[in-house]
Every structure is written in C-alpha cells, then in structure tokens.
Amino acid sequence: MKSVAAPIPADPDVVEELIGHIRNRTTELTESELRVPIEHFVSPARAAAEMALMQTLPLVVGHVSEIKNPGDFITRRVLNTGLIIVRRADQSVGAYRNMCRHRGGIVEPAESGNKRAFMCQYHGWSYDAQDGGLKRVLYQDSYGEIDYACSGLHQVRAEARHGLIFVTLRPSNSVPAIAEYLGPDVDRQIAPWNLENALVALDKAFVRPINWKLVMDGAIDPLHPQFLHNRPGGVGARSVTNNSVFRTWGRHGKMFSPRAKLKDLVLSGEQPSASSKYVGSVMLLYPNALFVEAPEHVEFWTVWPTPGNPSECTVKIRFLVRPEVSSPEMTARLNKSWGILEQAALEEDFPMEMKIQENALALGSGVFRYGRNEKPPQHLHRQLQRDLG
Numbered sequence: 001m002k003s004v005a006a007p008i009p010a011d012p013d014v015v016e017e018l019i020g021h022i023r024n025r026t027t028e029l030t031e032s033e034l035r036v037p038i039e040h041f042v043s044p045a046r047a048a049a050e051m052a053l054m055q056t057l058p059l060v061v062g063h064v065s066e067i068k069n070p071g072d073f074i075t076r077r078v079l080n081t082g083l084i085i086v087r088r089a090d091q092s093v094g095a096y097r098n099m100c101r102h103r104g105g106i107v108e109p110a111e112s113g114n115k116r117a118f119m120c121q122y123h124g125w126s127y128d129a130q131d132g133g134l135k136r137v138l139y140q141d142s143y144g145e146i147d148y149a150c151s152g153l154h155q156v157r158a159e160a161r162h163g164l165i166f167v168t169l170r171p172s173n174s175v176p177a178i179a180e181y182l183g184p185d186v187d188r189q190i191a192p193w194n195l196e197n198a199l200v201a202l203d204k205a206f207v208r209p210i211n212w213k214l215v216m217d218g219a220i221d222p223l224h225p226q227f228l229h230n231r232p233g234g235v236g237a238r239s240v241t242n243n244s245v246f247r248t249w250g251r252h253g254k255m256f257s258p259r260a261k262l263k264d265l266v267l268s269g270e271q272p273s274a275s276s277k278y279v280g281s282v283m284l285l286y287p288n289a290l291f292v293e294a295p296e297h298v299e300f301w302t303v304w305p306t307p308g309n310p311s312e313c314t315v316k317i318r319f320l321v322r323p324e325v326s327s328p329e330m331t332a333r334l335n336k337s338w339g340i341l342e343q344a345a346l347e348e349d350f351p352m353e354m355k356i357q358e359n360a361l362a363l364g365s366g367v368f369r370y371g372r373n374e375k376p377p378q379h380l381h382r383q384l385q386r387d388l389g
C-alpha cells in the first residue's frame, strides 16, 4: 500500500494572520459594506449580460484524465454551445463546435470515445479529429465546389493547465493565455496538487433552482458555517467563523479560514506549524470555478447558469486526487469526505439558497448586503461589476 503523502504546506504569512485574528477575535475587513441589487439574481437581462461575459472568459470544462490518449474526445454542452474536446497527437488539447459546416448538424453524438474523424449525422460530411479540417463530402461530384480549407469545424480556444481544461467560447483580445489569466500566485497555489496527474475520484452534477451567484456566494461565505452547518460533526464544527483572510490575485482570490484544530492549539498557547491541515481554504477561479482544498484532495466545483433562466444553475463537483495518495484507505476517506460535503451542500446550503432565490423572485427589488467582514463574496460581485461596466 502506498504511503500517504505529507499535507501540502500552507502559506506561513496566511497562518500568521489567521493566528492573529484568532487571538484578537478579528477578521479581515473591506473598506465598506457592499450592496448588490436583488435584480442581479433574478433579471433575464442581467443573466444575459453575465452569459455574454462568461463566453469571453476561460472556463474550466474538464480534466485531462478524461482525454488521456491521442484521438480521445469528450463532448460537452457549455453555456448552450455544443463542443467536442480532443487530445491531439502532440498531447495538446483542442476544441471545436459540435456543428457541421454544411447546415449545422452535430458531428459527434457520443459523450466520449476515441476517433480519427467525426462524421455529421445529417448528410455524412466528415472532419479530422486532430485539427477539425473537412476531410470528405459525400457525393462531392454532384454537390458542387467546396473550399475545403475554410470549411473545417469552428475552432474554440482550448488550453490545459494544471490538468484543467479551459475553453473560451468567444475569445476577446483582452483575455490572455491561461498562464497569464491565472497569474503566478494562483499558479503557485495550484501547482503542489499535481493535478496534471490527478485521478478524478468523484464527478457529480446537481441542477437546482438557484441563481449561480448564490451558489458561489455560499461556497465563499465566511460567516455562515457556524449557523447553517451546526450539526454535530458537520462543517460548522470543523471550521472557525469570522476569523478569515482573503487574498485577491487579479480576478481570482482565495479565502482561508482556521480549522477548529488551529483555534484549539492557539488558545492553548501552542505555536502550530504552517500546515494546510490547520487551514480550510476555497479559491475562486473567476468567474465560476472553486478550488476547495481538503487535506488530501481537491474538491473542484464549477457552477453553470442555465441559459435563459436566471433562477437555475448546474453545480458540478469533482474530487481530484493526487496519484501519490491513492489507496484503499484513501477511498474510504474520500467517501467520508463526500458524506460531509453532501450533507452540507445538498441538505443545508442548496435548500437555503433555493429559499433565497424564492425570496428574491417574490420581492424582485431592493438589495442584498455584504458586510465588511464578507470580503470573498464582495470580491466576486465587485469583479463582475467591473467586467460588466
């Protein structure tokens, strides 16, 4: 049996700050309270503007382990856009619209597989899996002239970094390559998890009648665990409320909160090590992904608004596991971890967020308020506001 690898170290400066907040009974503060119009959670016009914005940003749609070998592909529907995502012979990742250049038929109906070519289901035009180029048109003689060079599948910008597959549906000039989009600080946070080689140990999706931003808010909300997750042994008992730190790195950011163990050690006068086992964290990969560090794995969330419906979203949760900690014992720990998350998210967070959505729909106006001690969700809403102008 493989031995369990050491926990990933936590940033010592963050641990120092958390210890200070525990001792002083403080938390990181913003300059002011933020008020977000309730309309932003229920209005079709606002939802359409957010959708248009998201189409111009890199979004995480999968993990490289889903397309290991050259010719492997997966199909995905991302914000109403049908995509085929492929592994090329040179190991790079490519993406095309799953849409024939003849008259728009889908060229690949399967969810995954391995192919050299994709053939349209309508009249049989076929396309090279490696570059999306048009390969063959049936009855070409009687069809008429075709310019093969400009009849390939529509290319979609795709790039894998840290094993995460990013696509940008409508790239704009202002969105840089993924390394630059994430920036060196976010890179440094993700790198130790060796996600290129990670195993996807769990992959689930939940459709809920909730605006996508309420799910994001809930996941990076530093104040609610003590109240909403107050069952014995639940999330509230494991974390400390209102002693948190939030680092912003460009559009992204990361919330750090002490685990209950850290508070116990500090209050008993000990000097704890800078280990991630004492710190809970959630990183926001703007706009809609969350990187939640458990001691030995990463819970990776993506939250997808339903196009045309501000009051619905799909939450996708994957557990990414470092290969070096994979073992039967680890599987048991992952199952336990899923049990805790399932209770917190499915039985506590989502039902509360559904009620908030109902309330927002019923009132339709007014504001939601984010206090000075609620920096992480403030950051998300301020950044959306900056991007939407």
Ligand code: FES
Residues within 6 Å of the ligand: 100, 101, 102, 103, 104, 105, 120, 121, 122, 123, 124, 125
């Ligand atoms: S629509 Fe694809 S071959 Fe006609």
Ligand SMILES: [Fe+2]
Residues within 6 Å of the ligand: 218, 219, 224, 225, 228, 229, 344, 349
């Ligand atoms: Fe929660």
